[in-house]
Amino acid sequence: MGSGSAGRKIVAVVGASGAQGGGLVRAILADQSEEFGVRAITRDLESPKAQDLVRAGAEVVQADLDDFDSVRKAFDGAYAVFCVTFFWAHYSPEKEFVQASSMARAAKESGVEHAIWSTLEDTRQWVPPTDSRMPTLMGKYKVPHFDAKGEANKFFQDRGVPTTFLLTSFYWDNLIHFGLGPKRGPDGRLALTFPMGDRKLPGIAAEDIGRCAYGIFKKGASLRGRTVGIAGQHLTGAQMATALSETLGREFVFESVSPEEYRRMDVPGAEELANMFQFKHDFQEVFCGARDVAFSRELNPSLQTFATWLARNKDCIPIG
Numbered sequence: 335m336g337s338g339s340a341g342r343k344i345v346a347v348v349g350a351s352g353a354q355g356g357g358l359v360r361a362i363l364a365d366q367s368e369e370f371g372v373r374a375i376t377r378d379l380e381s382p383k384a385q386d387l388v389r390a391g392a393e394v395v396q397a398d399l400d401d402f403d404s405v406r407k408a409f410d411g412a413y414a415v416f417c418v419t420f421f422w423a424h425y426s427p428e429k430e431f432v433q434a435s436s437m438a439r440a441a442k443e444s445g446v447e448h449a450i451w452s453t454l455e456d457t458r459q460w461v462p463p464t465d466s467r468m469p470t471l472m473g474k475y476k477v478p479h480f481d482a483k484g485e486a487n488k489f490f491q492d493r494g495v496p497t498t499f500l501l502t503s504f505y506w507d508n509l510i511h512f513g514l515g516p517k518r519g520p521d522g523r524l525a526l527t528f529p530m531g532d533r534k535l536p537g538i539a540a541e542d543i544g545r546c547a548y549g550i551f552k553k554g555a556s557l558r559g560r561t562v563g564i565a566g567q568h569l570t571g572a573q574m575a576t577a578l579s580e581t582l583g584r585e586f587v588f589e590s591v592s593p594e595e596y597r598r599m600d601v602p603g604a605e606e607l608a609n610m611f612q613f614k615h616d617f618q619e620v621f622c623g624a625r626d627v628a629f630s631r632e633l634n635p636s637l638q639t640f641a642t643w644l645a646r647n648k649d650c651i652p653i654g
């Protein structure tokens with residue numbers, strides 16, 4: 335089961351034109367061993383990104399996570415599948431939940447030998463909805479884009495899909511693409527602002543997530559049924575500001591605010607992100623402890639540090 339026409343083990347990749355899936359596609363295509371082949375999944379075969387995947391040498395197929403039959407067909411005959419959902423495209427944890435269920439069912443019915451589910455902690459295990467430390471959002475969540483993913487682990491477990499549960503980390507790319515980059519404060523200084531105090535934030539270059547996922551597929555059997563947390567480095571905000579100063583050659587400072595202040599800030603999804611940072615702050619040992627940098631490097635020997643990632647991306651950091 336699952337070998338392509340060239341005898342390769344086919345990995346079907348959801349989100350192949352995006353950050354996580356894209357990194358995995360590129361990792362598979364760059365591997366000269368030819369053990370694995372890639373099947374990139376897109377909603378639109380004609381899009382420029384899909385065409386880029388074709389030109390890069392990937393098999394590209396159409397599927398939409400909202401259409402179970404298309405996902406089932408896209409997974410058919412694959413040895414492995416990479417499953418991810420897209421909270422920030424719709425802000426709906428319920429949608430993520432349903433889509434994860436579809437992927438787990440399609441993986442089971444297709445008989446795949448290995449699935450990776452890109453998940454996060456269900457923070458309600460530590461901060462139940464009745465806990466007043468942080469507001470409950472959307473009726474029953476603390477950190478909606480975490481909680482629904484964590485709760486959806488059960489679909490893969492209950493169906494007996496041979497799954498590795500991949501706990502990802504904060505993309506450093508958020509400093510470029512997500513509006514979380516440094517901003518000039520009233521005093522004119524460039525400040526990185528998170529409600530993290532002196533606690534460490536596990537971070538990763540988005541591209542490295544897919545590379546680590548590929549390392550998981552290569553390790554195979556030993557990681558089925560396991561949870562693997564990945565990060566490139568665990569850094570305090572002050573350490574990140576120092577690295578920014580050193581690489582960009584101008585002064586950056588870290589400004590820690592309270593979660594309450596962060597909730598009122600002009601950043602996308604401020605309430606949700608304030609709860610997320612508060613969870614990472616209050617449960618640093620749990621959160622950092624679940625993300626092993628050394629093991630991430632074992633999975634992906636080219637794992638970037640923040641300094642390496644910054645050196646490569648310094649021209650893209652907004653310094654408004």
Ligand SMILES: NC(=O)c1ccc[n+]([C@@H]2O[C@H](COP(=O)([O-])OP(=O)(O)OC[C@H]3O[C@@H](n4cnc5c(N)ncnc54)[C@H](OP(=O)(O)O)[C@@H]3O)[C@@H](O)[C@H]2O)c1
Binds near residue numbers: 348350378397
């Ligand atoms: N930002 C962070 O720091 C961070 C950290 C950890 C986890 N995450 C999680 O990462 C997830 C997003 O992953 P990502 O960053 O890789 O996403 P992304 O870069 O935004 O990629 C999204 C891609 O997925 C495809 N897609 C969107 N909706 C789809 C659907 N209904 N069916 C099939 N494909 C669909 C789109 O491709 P086509 O247009 O080609 O179909 C799109 O290119 C989020 O759920 C987020 O919570 C983010």
